[in-house]
Amino acid sequence: MDGKTDIRTLQQFIGGDWVDAENGATFEVLNPLDDSLYAHAAKGTGADMQRAVAAARAAFPAYKETTPTQRERWLLRVAEIMEARQAELVDCLIDEIGSPIQKAMFEFTKGLTMMRAAAGLCRNVRGETIPSDRPGTFSMSIREPLGVVAVITPFNVPLIKTTRLVANALAVGNTVVHLPSEMAPHLSLIFADIIAEAGFPAGAYNVVTGIGAEIGDDLTGHRDVDFVTFTGSSVVGQHINEICARNKTPNTLELGGKSPTVILADADLDTVVPLAARSIFMFAGQACIGSSRFYVERPLYDEFVKRFTMIAGKVGMGDLRDPGTVIAPIISDRQRERVKDHIADAVAKGAKVVAGGAWEGNRCQPTLLTDVSEDMAVCRSETFGPVTAIYPIDSYEEGLEKANDTDFGLSSSIFTKDIDKAFHFARNIDAGMCHINGPTIHDEAHVPFGGNGESGVGREGTDADMEAMTELKWVTVQL
Secondary structure (H helix, E strand, O other): OOOOOOEEEEOEEEEEEEEEEEEEEEEEEOOOOOOOOEEEEEEOOOOHHHHHHHHHHHHHHHHOOHHHHHHHHHHHHHHHHHHHHHHHHHHHHHHHHHHHHHHHHHHHHHHHHHHHHHHHHHOOOOOOEEEOOOEEEEEEEEEEEEEEEEEEOOOHHHHHHHHHHHHHHHHOOOOOOOOOOOOOHHHHHHHHHHHHHHHHOOOOOOOOOOOHHHHHHHHHOOOOOEEEEEEEEEEHHHHHHHHHHHOOOOEEEEOOEEEEEOOOOOHHHHHHHHHHHHHHHHHOOOOOOEEEEEEEEEHHHHHHHHHHHHOOOEEEEOOOOOOOOOOOOOOOHHHHHHHHHHHHHHHHOEEEEEEOOOEOOOEEOOOEEEEOOOHHHHOOOOOOOOOEEEEEEOOOHHHHHOOOOOOOOOOOEEOOOOHHHHHHHHHHOOOOEEEEEEOOOOOOOOEEEOOOEEEEEOHHHHHHHHOOOOEEEEEEOOO
16 A cells, blocks of 8 residues: 555555556545545456455465464454554544544444454354264264355445454355455455454455456356355345356345334333434434334324424534534435435425435435325335435334335334334334334344345344354264
């Protein structure tokens, strides 16, 4: 990496070496706050991806034989170095993807948790003894790493996704090729530098930077890739799933969401409203688990809209390094147009904007919509911005029915004092995650994180990744 100029020039990390793109090309990485130039990054090619997969494949035979003690030590050392380089990582989260300091610190802290949880995973790769019908036979299963794991991460929580998915793959004995979002390459390259400093063998972790639409297939379709984990849009996820199906490559896909929150008449609005704001306005709604649908029983509906409107008008939109700032810039021109189109389409078709709707530079004001109907894009499509719709409901049953009326199924939430309805909702909501009296935005290192339907395939988390990124082998010994 070139530190001689104000604008960084980022290289790829392949086989333990920092390298330019095979053809020397670069692309621009922009600060989303004002679209100023943040960095030049190597624009990786198919040849670069081939080289990275080859490096990971070559490193695998030796790496899979490393002991739990070695992998545990390396992973814990990564966490130590991350703490020492906290300011650098936090600055990157602020300036590369526009994270407010509050969100950047949340992500940094969560990333440390992911690393330490992965270190604990090193000693949990276990099989079991199995009864056998054959006399004198000792029967057992053992778990073995798959080989080369392809990790494709998004721009919105790059440190959380990198630490979780890369660390879990390394913890169980796999090697990794990582393709980060072209909007967040620097964060992953800092992580690669930390990985190298921690002592991981060359080739265990490789980072190729570039345009996902151009080189993603070179990774996911590679015959030497044994597992793919992707976080991103449902459209791209479907494409990756089809590629993996052709090669019979197992995968986990964490995709989009249209997460509902149901608020029943017995809910405490003093508790609910701040959590509702958190569930959609954190990082300006650029979160797959953000709550973009609120279903409120009529006795509370008007008061909820009133209070939510008041709090939306007070959400901080100042300097990103001010702890009071919540709203981030929308990451790109393409995504800004999507948010604008969703709001404009809703208004044109009769929706009422009760808060926000306007823009301040590249930031959309916290926006609340009522009177949203089925023919509006915002009703069923993921906006990925600080925009949510509020609907009145006449009963719990109606709320559950409407919450399930979606192709997505990632996160969900219900607020009520009725334990029977709360657990009925948890059992019957068609979503991978359900939070009772809590916001849809919630994640921990060891939980089964993921969704159903258009929201993805499989689950992430220490236990889930251990099972997905290893395979069982049956072994017998005739005594």
